[in-house]
Amino acid sequence: MQPRPLLATEAEPVTFIKEGVDQIISILQDQKYAGAAMKTERRNRVYAIVERKFDFREMSMRTLARHWKDRNPTEQDRFTSLFRQVLENTYITKIETYSGERVVFKKHEVQGDKAIVYSDLVRNNVETPVNYKLRNSGGRWAVYDVEVEGVSLVNNYRTQFASILEKENFDGLLVRLEEKVRKGQAD
Amino acid sequence: MMKTKKMLLCLLCWLTLGVHAVGGTALAGGSWADDEPPFGEENNLGAVSDPLEPLNRVFYHFNDRLYFWALKPLAQGYSYFIADDIRMCVRDFFRNLGAPVRMVNNLLQGKVEAFGVETARFLVNSTIGMVGLTDPAKSEFGLLPVEEDLGQTLGFYGVGEGIYLCLPFFGPSNLRDAVGLAGDAFLAPSTYVGMSDSGAGIAMESGEKVNAVSLSIGDYEDFKESALDPYVAMRDAYRQNRSKKIRDMVAGGEELYTKAPAEPLPWWQDEEDAVAGAGQAARTAATAPAQEQRAVASVFDNNQFFVEIAAAVSADQAVRTQHQLISMRRDFQVRVYNLGSSRYYGILVPAGATLAEAKREEQQIRAAGFAEARLMQ
Helix, strand or coil: CCCCCCCCCCCCHHHHHHHHHHHHHHHHHCHHHCCHHHHHHHHHHHHHHHHHHECHHHHHHHHHHHHCCCCCHHHHHHHHHHHHHHHHHHHHHHHHCCCCCEEEEEEEEEECCEEEEEEEEEECCEEEEEEEEEEEECCEEEEEEEEECCEEHHHHHHHHHHHHHHHCCHHHHHHHHHHHHHHHHHC | CHHHHHHHHHHHHHHHHCHHHCCHHHHCCCCCHHHCCCCCCCCCCCCCCCCCHHHHHHHHHHHHHHHHHHHHHHHHHHHHHCCHHHHHHHHHHHHHHCHHHHHHHHHHCCCHHHHHHHHHHHHHHHHCCCCCCCCHHHHCCCCCCCCCCHHHHHHHCCCCCCCEEEECCCEEEEHHHHHHHHHHHHHCHHHHHHHHCHHHHHHHHHHHHHHHHHCCCCHHHHHHHHCCCHHHHHHHHHHHHHHHHHCCCCCCCHHHHHCCCCCCCCCEECHHHCCCHHHHHHHCCCCCHHHHHHHHHHHHHHCCCEEEEEECCCHHHHHHHHHHHHHHCCCCCEEEEEECCEEEEEEECCCCCCHHHHHHHHHHHHHCCCCCCEEEC
16 A cells, blocks of 8 residues: 655644543543533533544444445444444443543554554553554544453444344344433433 | 663573573464554454353353442442552552462563563562562562463463353453463462462452452443443453453554564565554664664665665654655655664665766755755665
């Protein structure tokens, strides 16, 4: 593959991630958004940042793998939207328990249109490696997978979806995702 | 300074134990280079073998209940009375007791340097670190633990994972790692405590577990919450994590992600490898400048002209420069070469070019904004 020339204005992958992490941490620490009354507002602000940084369609394609191309565009959109909500609902509670953990960015690597940003989440003096995988399309970076302690999120969901699709049809999977979203919103 | 201390410590430990006589390289083996996935892609682990799934699911639920009904309430009660810095000391204490397992398995895999690090950690933390209650090896000497166990050692030598197992109390495992677990027990202090008093052995294991849970309450809940089928999610997470641990890709071994060559040579690398060499550069950073001179000289053995455009740049700068040049003129053969501590960027003048032609090339490159470019042969 021919290396793609980088534009001078383009953010480096590590800057792109760090910026998002810093913005989210500052929202979580902002007294303005503290308290139960501001919970929805705070969540919406965090989601807005996450949506700028993640490519949920690419993640959906990768988690459905061979099942993706068998679906029509409406089903693909439906799936992408549900999967995005499942991820947002489950990880927002994790993010909200933030209590001064440090995020250390170690390095990033670029090959062609892909990049990996290596970071450590430091909690109780223990480092948890968190790696972001990014893809550049049209001059913009977007995360398509996150790897925590060697476990790829996309791979983990792919295995689960494949296991469900062995027993149920695609609509069955959508129903299960819908249930998950409803349950997540209730929390 | 830190580096020197670290090196000295490792050296000291090798010498005192006479390990240098064993010769690590003789044992080294297990190349993973062939089946590395492409950059940014996941390794295909293949289909899982889980013939015992019904039984495994029973044990999965057992462990799940164990966590919610026993471990978590115990850990919460315990953390109510014991401050977290003390619990971190307890964690470090148990971690230190695990050092013999890590030392032996590093050695079994021929990872002599890692063995030295673990040995140094064990000696430092058991003494200055007050029987392992603190971790000065990490905080003062920058020595990070190198997690290895017998399951990983077996995997390193090509033993497959076998069938998936969910063990009661121990959690996810597989045939290979369960064998490893039993083997490692020979080096675990709790085994010997348990021999004279089985109650004390179990108490020790449980204490370690409760303490560990008290420092990570919420992790398992979040994991379960994120999954559609927690059993399948756990099984897959275990397989992915173990596979990467065996290939040393979880912590500290990130350079393996990028297919870095096993040896520092050849230092001539293709455009595509420009980034791949970054990890290599870091590892061989200690190479002396004199060696570089020698290496530069041998670039020109084939009498080809070479225009060096940048010296001692970072991997990222190198890639940017490369892209910049390629976007200017497609026929530039832009190469990066990695000479230990620094990276050079250059353009290879086509073979058979005369000196005059090569000089014209050099002028062109200077005119393109690389004023420092110099022709070499």
